[in-house]
Amino acid sequence: MLATMSDFPSTGTTRSPSALDLDQLNDAQRDAVTYPHGPLLVIAGPGSGKTRVITHRIAWLIEQGTPPWRILAVTFTNRAAREMRSRLESLIGDDDSNRVWLGTFHRICVRMLRSQGQEIGVPRNFVIFDSDDQMQVVRSALKDLQIDPKQYAPRALLSRISKAKSEGDALTDFSSSTGSYFDEIAARVWERYEASLRDAAALDFDDLLLKTLEMFEQDHIRRSYEERFDHVLVDEFQDTSTVQYQLARAWSGGSGNLTVVGDPDQSIYSWRSADIRNLNYFLRDHQDATEVQLNNNYRSTQQILDAANAVIDRAADRIKRRLVTDNRGGALPCLHEAYSESDEAEYISSHVERGMREGVLRPGDAAVLYRTNA
Ligand SMILES: Nc1ncnc2c1ncn2[C@@H]1O[C@H](COP(=O)(O)OP(=O)(O)O)[C@@H](O)[C@H]1O
Ligand SMILES: [Mg+2]
Structure with a gap:
């Protein structure tokens, strides 16, 4: 893969001397960026400046006096986090940008668990099992249980287990309410799987989120974090899972200043428990939320947007909106x-x-x- 500039931490300490330039934003973007406090939902299509809104909002909040380390911004991939960090650096300089809590849900959870996980029994030096490690554990569980991996594919079992975990199911609940024979096998494998992780002082990716959430169920930990962040911002909110949404709520619980930015038509992770219902949950849980729509697209020509709108319009349940752009020309898409x-x-x-x-x-x-x- 090609490396980009944002793959490398920049050196030197530059600080942008000029004030934040709000003229680089359209009206709707500016409304979102300068929204003072409270829950904020930014709904927008691709290429409409969602990430630009998050980075400018962080810069604006800092300019208004919020200390950078009291801002938590969550992205979906490490790549997106690097991209955001570098866009932020060019706005506010790397001194301040490095102080912002910025990373994927998993990264942020690792950081929180390393500092306080012991309080809920997470080993101090826990290791993180990646998917290869997980597959190995599932294979050996199948062997112990004398189950034929040709009949019950380890990968399918693992993804069943992970799905249940990421939806916040507890093993005990799952075992007692299995709906199919496959689930019954999955429950038995899951039990072994958890035991192996415990023996290895390991957490898998799902655990990172779940253990952090569990940590936040402790009153004193929740309270200490409630005072830690003044603003929590989540990019690509349409891709959050149930557990991730609960984390975002827990982190913003104290201030109520939660900004989520998402595109309901763009959920690419629905196969992975990402749940666009989270957008509706957000509105249910934050009755006083302000909603800003960004409908201006900066990446495509109108011809392409018209074609996209025509397809997306047919999807049921979507929040109605249209993408427009100033890029009038362009060739017609061809099928x-x-x-x-x-x-x-x-x-x-x-x-x-x-x-x-x-x-x-x-x-x-x-x-x-x-x-x-x-
Ligand atoms: N108000 C604006 N004026 C000019 N260009 C913009 C504006 N808003 C966004 N852009 C540009 O449009 C592109 C998409 O922005 P981005 O924030 O990555 O969108 P999204 O996250 O919605 O996909 C970027 O190149 C960005 O610089
Ligand atoms: Mg984006």
């Missing part, structure tokens, strides 16, 4: 139905080739997206 994979490849490559021959396209102007990486 080509191919007979085979090689026909697909042939069509695309000849299309690019023609564009280059006619001088309207440089190689770097063309992007080819695949559905899977297989």
Whole structure:
């Protein structure tokens, strides 16, 4: 993978001397950025400046006097966290930007568990099991239970266990209410799996979130964190799981200053318990929330947005909104139905080739997206 500048921590201590320039924002973005306090929901489509709103809002809050270390910003991937950190650096300089609590849910949970996890019995030097480690544990559990891994695929069992965990199911509840034979097997494997993790002083990715939440059920810990953050901001909120939403609530519990930014039409993790219902829960749990919609797109031409709107309009249950852009021109999107994979490849490559021959396209102007990486 190509490294980008944001993959590397910048050196030196620059501090942006000028005040935050709110003219770089459209009206709706500015409303969201300068929203003083309370729950805020920013609903927007792709390329409408959601991340820009979060970074500018952090900068604005700091400019208004909030200490950077009292701001917690959560992103969905490590890559997104690096990107946000670097955008923040260019706004406020790296001194302040490094003091903001910024990371993925998992990163932030690791940090909290390392400092206070012992209070709920998490080993001080816990190790984190990645998916290879997890698979190994499941395989050996199957062996112990004399279950044929060809009949019950370790990967399927693991994902069943992880799904139950990320939805906040407890093993005891899960075992007593299994709906299918598969679930019954999963429950038995889960039991062994947990025992192995305990023996290894290990937490899996789900545990990182669950243990942190469990920690926050302790009154004194919750209270100490309630005073720790003045503002909590969550990017890509449509991809949060139930447990992650509960964490965001716990972290913002004291101040009630929770900003969530999301695109209900863009939930890419629904196969992983991400739950766009969280947007509705947010509105239910924060009756006084202010909602800001960003409908102006800065990445695509109107032709592309019209096509996207036409497709998205057909989805049930969506919060109605339309994407518009000032980029009026652009070619019409084209749908080509191919007979085979090689026909697909042939069509695309000849299309690019023609564009280059006619001088309207440089190689770097063309992007080819695949559905899977297989
Ligand atoms: N008000 C604006 N004026 C000019 N460009 C903008 C504005 N808002 C966003 N952009 C640009 O649009 C692109 C998408 O912004 P980003 O914050 O990454 O959107 P999102 O997170 O919604 O996908 C970025 O290149 C950003 O700089
Ligand atoms: Mg974004």
